[in-house]
Amino acid sequence: MKLTMLGTGRAVVTGCYNTCFVLHEEERYFLVDGGGGIGLLRRLKSAGIEWSRVRNMFVTHRHMDHIMGMLWMIRMICQAAKRGEYEGEARIYGHEEVIRILKEVSCMLLSEQESRFIGKAVKLIPVEDGEEQEIIGHRVRFFDIHSAKAKQFGFTMDLSENDRLSCCGDEPYNDSEKEYVQGSRWLLHEAFCLYRDADRFRPYEKHHSTVKDACGRAENLEIRNLILYHTEDMDMANRKRMYTEEGKQYFSGNLYVPDDLETIDLEADECSHDGTQEEENGEDDAVMEDQHVRSIRTALRTVRGETTGRDS
Ligand SMILES: [Zn+2]
Numbered sequence: 374m375k376l377t378m379l380g381t382g383r384a385v386v387t388g389c390y391n392t393c394f395v396l397h398e399e400e401r402y403f404l405v406d407g408g409g410g411i412g413l414l415r416r417l418k419s420a421g422i423e424w425s426r427v428r429n430m431f432v433t434h435r436h437m438d439h440i441m442g443m444l445w446m447i448r449m450i451c452q453a454a455k456r457g458e459y460e461g462e463a464r465i466y467g468h469e470e471v472i473r474i475l476k477e478v479s480c481m482l483l484s485e486q487e488s489r490f491i492g493k494a495v496k497l498i499p500v501e502d503g504e505e506q507e508i509i510g511h512r513v514r515f516f517d518i519h520s521a522k523a524k525q526f527g528f529t530m531d532l533s534e535n536d537r538l539s540c541c542g543d544e545p546y547n548d549s550e551k552e553y554v555q556g557s558r559w560l561l562h563e564a565f566c567l568y569r570d571a572d573r574f575r576p577y578e579k580h581h582s583t584v585k586d587a588c589g590r591a592e593n594l595e596i597r598n599l600i601l602y603h604t605e606d607m608d609m610a611n612r613k614r615m616y617t618e619e620g621k622q623y624f625s626g627n628l629y630v631p632d633d634l635e636t637i638d639l640e641a642d643e644c645s646h647d648g649t650q651e652e653e654n655g656e657d658d659a660v661m662e663d664q665h666v667r668s669i670r671t672a673l674r675t676v677r678g679e680t681t682g683r684d685s
Contacts, residue, residue: 388606407442
C-alpha cells in the first residue's frame with residue numbers, strides 16, 4: 374500500500390493544496406477528502422493518477438476545504454457517464470450529513486441529465502459511527518471524532534493482520550478514538566503550526582494542534598509512523614525541516630512532514646522522497662520526472678542497505 378498526499382494545507386492556503394490524500398495498491402485507489410475545488414483534478418493529474426480510476430472516496434466532514442473537490446469528482450463521473458464513457462461505479466462514503474450535502478448540492482449545480490447518474494455511476498453511501506466497509510480489499514472502520522465544530526468521521530484501515538493506518542481527520546485526537554487509533558503502525562494527524570508559533574496562528578481556538586502536541590499524543594499512543602498534515606503555509610520552503618526538528622523532540626518513531634505530491638510507501642516505513650522541497654512549478658511533466666527520480670533514489674538506497682536514510 375502506498376499513500377500519496379495530494380494536499381497538505383489547512384483551509385485557507387495558497388502555498389499548497391488543502392489536505393487530501395490517496396491510498397493506493399495494485400491500481401486501486403481510495404481518495405480521502407477532496408480539498409477545496411478543481412485543484413483536486415490538477416493534483417491527481419500531477420500525481421499520475423487517472424481520475425476515472427479512483428472508485429472509492431471518503432469525505433470526513435462538510436467544511437469547504439474538504440468537501441468542494443468531491444463535487445468536481447461527482448461532476449466528472451456524471452458527465453462521463455452521460456457520454457457513455459464511464460463503466461462500473463464509484464462509491465463515496467461519508468456520514469449522513471456529508472452524504473446529504475453532496476447529494477443536494479450536486480443536484481442543484483448539475484443538469485438533470487447529469488445528476489440522474491447519482492446513485493448509479495456514483496453511489497453516495499452513508500456510514501455510521503463504528504461501521505465497517507471493505508475498501509480496496511482492506512477492512513476500514515469509520516468512527517465519529519466527536520467534533521464540536523462540524524460532525525466529523527475519521528477511519529482506521531487494516532493494512533495486514535497486525536497493522537493499521539489511522540486518520541483522525543483535521544482535529545486533535547481524543548480518547549473516544551482510542552480503540553481505533555492506539556498502536557497503529559501509521560497515523561495521519563493534523564498539526565496547524567509549530568508550538569513556538571502558537572501565539573501567531575492560534576491553533577487552539579480553531580480546535581487544532583501544534584507539532585509538539587501532535588507528536589506527544591502519537592508518542593503516548595505508541596504510533597510507529599506519524600504523518601503530519603493540515604498546516605499553515607507561511608514558509609513552505611522550510612516547513613518540512615522546521616516541523617521535523619520540533620516534532621523529533623517529542624516523538625521517537627518515524628516522523629513525516631510530506632509536501633504536496635509526496636508518496637510514502639507504507640510497507641517500507643520509509644519515505645520515498647530525498648528530503649528536498651518539492652517546488653510548485655505548474656509543470657506536470659517536471660513533477661512526473663521528479664517522482665521518477667525519487668523512486669530511483671529510494672531503490673538505490675534500498676540496494677545500498679540505507680534503510681534509515683530518509684532524513685539524510
Ligand atoms: Zn480542514
